[in-house]
Amino acid sequence: MIGRLAAFLRIALLVMPLVVAAPAGAVLPQEQLADPALEARARAISRELRCQVCQNQSIDDSNAPLAADLRRLVRERLLAGDSDDEIIRYLTARYGDYVLLRPPVRRDTMVLWYGPAIVLALGAAGLIAWFRRRRATPDSAPLTPDEERRLERLLDDRRPTP
Amino acid sequence: MRRLIFVLPLVAFAAVAAWFAVGLTRDPNLVPSALIDQPIPTFELPPLAGSGVPGLSDAAIKGKVALVNVFASWCVPCKAEHPVLMRLAEERRVPIYGINYKDAERDARAWLDTLGNPYAAIGHDLSGRVGIDWGVYGVPETFVVDRTGRIRHKHVGPITPQILRDEILPLIASLEK
C-alpha cells in the first residue's frame, strides 16, 4: 500500500511543475510532499490544528483558504527540518493556544484533563460508601429453626385467650 | 449529611447557569491575539503597483504610534469601514499602514481608486504569508502599534465610528504620551 502511495506521489510530483505557478487554488494533490514519512507527519500535525475561520474543523479537513495556507506552511516548515513541536510552537506563537485542538496540559486546564478521572473516582468512592452503609443494616437472612420456634411461641402468646 | 448530597445537583446547576449567563454577553467567535505586547513581525512586502505609496516593512512602521490595517478588495466589511479610515487619514492623527491580503493587484488598485487611499504605505501580501505572521485569520483586522514597535491592540472586524471613538483613539492618545 505504501508502495502504491509513493508511486502516485511521484506522478503528482511530475504534474506539479505544470501547476506550481497557479495561486492558491488549494488543490490537494499539489500540496502533498514527495516523502511519505514527511507527508504523514504533515497530516498528523494538520489534524491537531484548528481552522480559525471554519468552526470546529481541523485544517486537514477544511477547504477554507486560510486552512490551505496553513497546510502549506506546515509542509514548508517540515521540509525546512523543523520538529513537530517546533511547528506547533511556530503556530501558537502567532495564533495562540486556540489553534490547538488538543488543549495543552497546564495549570488552568488541569480540571479539564483530570476531570473525567476525578469524576470516576468520586463516583466509585460514593458507591463504595453507599454499599458499606447499606451492609450495616442487617440483611434479611432466613430464620434458623430455633428462631422460627421462638417466633411462633411469641405469636401464640398474642392471640386472644378463649 | 445525607441531605447535603441531594442539594449538590442544584448547586452544580446554579454554577453552570451563572456561567451561561455571563457567556451570553460574549462573542465566541472572537479569538484574542497571541501577539499583544509582542514586537511586530519582521517582514518586507512589495508595494502595490500604481497605488502611489511605497511598500511596507517593519522598519517603516517602527518609531511612532501607528495603525496597521489588513484589507482586501473582495472583503465586504472592508468597504464598510473604509470611510472611517479615510476620515482618520485626513485628520493626520496617526499614519495608517495597509496590508493588502491575498488580493490581485489590479482589483486592489481599482478598489482604492474608487474609494480613496488612506494608507501611508501598502504592502502587497499575495500569498498571505505575512498575514500569518501577524496572526491574521480574517479580514478586516486592525492593529495598534506603539512607538517601540509592539502590538498593543488588535481589532477584528470593521472599525465603526463608535469603536474608533471608544477603543482606538483613547489607546492612541495614551500611547502618544
Next chain:
Amino acid sequence: MIAEIGHFALLLALAVASVQAIVPLIGAARGDAQLMQLARPAAVAQFGFIATAFACLTWAFVVSDFTVAAVVANSHSAKPLLYKITGVWGNHEGSMVLWVLILALFGAAVALFGRNLPPALRARVLAVQGMIGVAFLAFIVFTSNPFLRVFPPPADGRDLNPLLQDPGLAFHPPLLYTGYVGFSVVFAFAVAALIEGRVDAAWARWVRPWTLAAWAALTLGIALGSWWAYYELGWGGWWFWDPVENASLMPWLIGAALLHSAVVVEKRDALKTWTILLAILAFSLSLVGTFLVRSGVLTSVHAFAVDPARGVFILAILVVAIGGSLTLYAVRAPALKTGGLFAPISREGGLVLNNLLLATATATVFLGTLYPLFLEVIGGAKVSVGPPFFNATFVPLMVPLVAAIAVGPMLAWKRGDLPGALARLWAAGVATAAAVLGTVWLTDGPAGALLGLGLAAWLGAGALVELAERIRLFRIPASESLHRAVNLPRAAWGMTVAHLGVAVVVTGITASSAWQTEHIQLVKPGETVEIAGHTLLFRGTERVDGPNYIARRGIFEVSRDREPVTTLYPAKRFYPVQGMVTTEAAIHTNLLADLYVVIGDPDNGGTPGGDPRVLLNAPAEAAWAVRLYYNPLVPWIWIGCVIMVLGGALSLTDRRHRVGAPGRARRPVAQPAMGD
C-alpha cells in the same frame, strides 16, 4: 389569512397550556376529580391548536407565500416540494414549532393512552407537560414568531441552505426532537413522583416505554445526522465532537443510563432517588442542548442564526425548569423510601457499574464541550477542545462498559456469582481470542483494532450465550428450546438485540478507523486511479442542471479484477440563489465497505476556494483533483444503530408495558384458626 390563523392557533395553544399547567395540579393537591379531569381534554386541545399552526406554516412554505418572513428567509419557488416541506423546520422559528408540536403530541398520547395511570399522577404529569408547553409557546410567540409578515413581498425567497436540501438531513430534526421531547415525559413523571412522594415498581414500569421511545428516536436521529455528515461533508468523517453533536450525545448517554436504572427500580425497588435524578437530568440536558444551539454561546457549524434576546429567554426557561425540578429533588428526594438491598456483585451491581460509566462519560463530554466557555468567563485564556481530547478521555470509559455488558446479564439478582458467570462465558472468551488472533494474522492492524474487535466479539458472543442460557440451548431438546425462545418476553429479546447492535457499532467504528485507506491525486480524462483492489477509469466531467442548482460531475467507471462494478458520479453543485458550492460524494457500498469518491477543483483554477465559474467552465481536458477513500465496515456503524433501535422497539412492544403494572392484589390476611 392562513398565517394569521396559524398565529392565532399558537396563542390559543398558549392559553390552553397555561390552564393545563395549573388547574390539574391544584386538582391533584386537593383530590378534586373534576379539576384533575381537565388535564386530558386540555392536552388534546393543545395538540389540536399546535397542529393547526404547524399545518398553516407548512402551507405557507408549500405555496411559497412570500409575504411570510420565514418563507422568504428559507425557501424558494424553484426548490423541490420535499424540501419546501422539510424547510419548515430547517430554520429556528419553524423548528421550534415542530418542537412544541411533538411536545403536544406526547402530552396528548399520555392523556389518551395513560388510562391505567392513577388519576392524580396523570394529572400531575400532564400539568408538568403543560408547563413546558407554556414555556416554549411563550418563547415562540414573544421571540420567534414564524408568522411575521413582510410587506411588500419580495419576488422570491432566499432559498434554504443547500446543505439542508437532503433527504437524510430533512428527517434528522423530527427524530431528534422526538427524543428530546420524549424525555420531557419522563421528566414530568419524575417531578410528579417527587410531588407525590412515592416512587415504586409501578412508576418504573410506566416510565419505561416513554424512556425507550425517546432513547430509540434519539438514537435514530443521531445516527441519521452522523450518516448525513459522512456522505455530505466530503471527507468521510462521521463524528466531529462538535458542540451541537455533543449536545445530542449527552441526553443519549443519560437516557441509556436511565433505561437501565429504571429496570432496577422495577425489579428490585432500589436506586429510586438516582433514577429520579437521571430522569430530571435527561431532559435537562435536552434543554441545555437547545440553549447551546440557539443562544450563540458556542461556535458550531450547526448553530442557528443567533440572537441574544432568545438566549436570555431560553436561559430563563432552563433556570425555572431545571432549577425548579432540582430544588424539588433536594427537598423531597431524601424522604423517598430506600428499597431492596443487593450485593455489589449482582445484576443490580452490574447496572450500577453501567450507570457509573455512562454518567462519567456524560460528565466528560459536558466538561470538554463547555470548558472553553468556563475558562474564558473566569478571565482565563481562550483554549479550544477538539477531537483529540474526547478521543483520549471518552474511549477509555467505553472499553470497560462494553466489556461489562456481556457479564451483567449473566449475574443473578441480589447476589451474583462472578467467577461462575465468567466461566459460563467461556464461549465468548473463545470468540474473543479468535477475533484477536484472526486480526493479528490477517492484518498488520494497530493495537486499538485488536482491542476494539476483541471487545465486539466478547460482547456479541456474550449476548448470544446469555440468550442460549435462557432457552437452555443444548441442555434440553431443540424443540423445547425453540418453544422457550418464542415465548421469551419481548423485553428479553429487546435486550439481546440491542446489545448485539452495540457490538456491531463497535466493530464498525474499529474497522473503519483502523483500516481506512485514502488516495489523493490529480487525474486527467482517460487516466485510472486505484484503491483497495479497485480500478477507477476517469472519463471526464459533464454538466448537469438540477431544479435549483447547476452541477459539474465526474464520471468514474469502477472495476475490480477487470470485472465492472459500477459507475460513480461525484459532483460539485452550485446553488445560484445562495451562491454556495457543495460537494456531493459518490459512494458505492456493499454494506461491508464503502468506496467513496470526491472530486475537488480542476487544476488550472485561477481564483482560490472553489469559484463556481471555474468549476462550471473548466475545459474538457482539464485534470481534476480527486480523493478516494476505502472505508471497511463503516456501514456497520449505522446498521448497528438501527439494530439497537430495533431492540428498543422490541422492548416497547412487550405486553407488560401496555397493560401497565398489575394492581396490588388484595391477598387475604391469614385468619386465625376458627373456634378461638
